[in-house]
Each structure stands twice: as structure tokens, then as C-alpha cells.
Amino acid sequence: MANQETGSSSSSAPQGHQVQLQQEEEELLSIYGAESGWVEARTSCDHLASLSADLAHIPTPDTPCYRCQHPNENWLCLCCKDVLCSRFVNKHMLQHFQQSNHCLALSYSDLSVWCFSCDAYLDAQVIMQLRPVYETAYILKFGEAPPFRRV
Template structure:
């Protein structure tokens, strides 16, 4: 009987090992890593400002609360407002005025509130000029673009 108990114990341990290996593989492949695939299209780009080559600098504080960081640039009216992790002024701006596309001055990501998704500013040609300008203002050099 001792051998039977040992056999089922090693079988359970082997099965647990396979489950842990599957979980690790899923994490490596990105399904649980928190990686989000940015969209390569958006139906809300018609509301973008016609002049996104002239934008406020990334060091501008929130226009409402004057918080110095975690700020976003509205790509419709060029207001600089703080993130949902500060005082939610950009989120309120979206709800009040329906300007839905914004660029984060923290990491230069672009978010569409209406799509509830990140947008790939290197692929979506309407967003590329504002991404390039923000990058130059933030880092003092042109951005490296990834190969497709």
C-alpha cells in the first residue's frame, strides 16, 4: 500500500509540475503578462486637431489642478489634463466634452476613451506627427521607429 500511495503522490506532483509549466508558458507568451496590443485603427480620429505639430511641452502641469506629472494631452483641443490616477481631469474632459483621443506625456502612449483601447501611434498615420513632436519635446531627438 505504501507503494500505491507513493505512486499517486508522485503522479499528483508530476501533474502539478505540468500545470506550473503551462502557466509559465502562458506568461512568457504574454497572455497574463499585462501586455496590451495597441489598436492599429480607430473610428474616432476625425475629432483630432488639425494642427498637432504645435503642442504644449510635456512638462506642462494639468490645466485644472496644476499637478506636475501623469498628464495627458487632448488631441482634439490640446488641453493638458491629469490622469485617472491623479485627479481624473482627462477622464472628466472626455465625459463632459467627448474628446476621446489623448496622448500620455508619461509614456507617449495614445488612448481612445471611446474605444477603451490604446492606439498604435507609430502605425496610425494621423497620430504619427503628434507622437514624433511629443517625443522630440520630451527627449530632444527624433523617435526610433520599429520595422514592420
């Protein structure tokens, strides 16, 4: 009999629950990138030959930009190991690429790897040539080895 008394509200409950689930799904998509311009990192790049031969020894993530000494938003050139600021500061890494054609860089902010020539992020956990520098930067930044996902 309790079911009969709540029959009208229970018929709207599943619809309300569906709306709530849809809102939660939209929120997750927004958080994890569907609406924020999320991009899939590339798993290959034709420009890896320009990588520095020794990427196990790199400047620390707190190294300021070599040109303007800005302390944040800096990138590591993976060709010559210069540390330069991002396009959101004084664009010194972008200028470095334009002048030297050194196209591979690692962000000390989030440890992402960007190829200026491909105009794309690269997956440092999948591209084996990038794993040593990613691991070294992670250890320097966080004091422990990174958790690598299975590829």
C-alpha cells in the same frame, strides 16, 4: 571515461537546463506583458476625425494639469490640446472626455495614445494621423527624433 563518471549527473543536467530555460522564458513573458495584462494597441480607430488640425505644435511634456496644476501623469487631449491629469491623479482627462466627448489623448508619461470611445490604446507608429503628434511629443520629451519601427 570521464563521461561514464558523470553519466548520472549529465542525465539530470539537461533536465535542470530545461527548468532554467522555462524559468527564464516565464520571467521574459512576465516582463514583456503576458502576465501583466499586456494589450495589443489597435492599428485603426473610427474617431480620428476629431483630431486637432495642428498637432505639430503642442504643449511641452512638463506642462502641468490645466485644472489642478499637478505636474505628473498628465495627458494631452488630441482634439483641443488641453493638458489634464490622469485617472491616477484627479481624473481631469477622464472628466474632460465625459464632458466634451474628446476621446483621443496622448500620455506624456509613456507617449501612449488612448481612445476613450474605443476603450483601447492606439498604435501611434502605425496610424499615420497619430505619427506627427507622437514624433513631436517624443522630440519635446527626449530631444531627438523617435526610432520608428518598420510597419
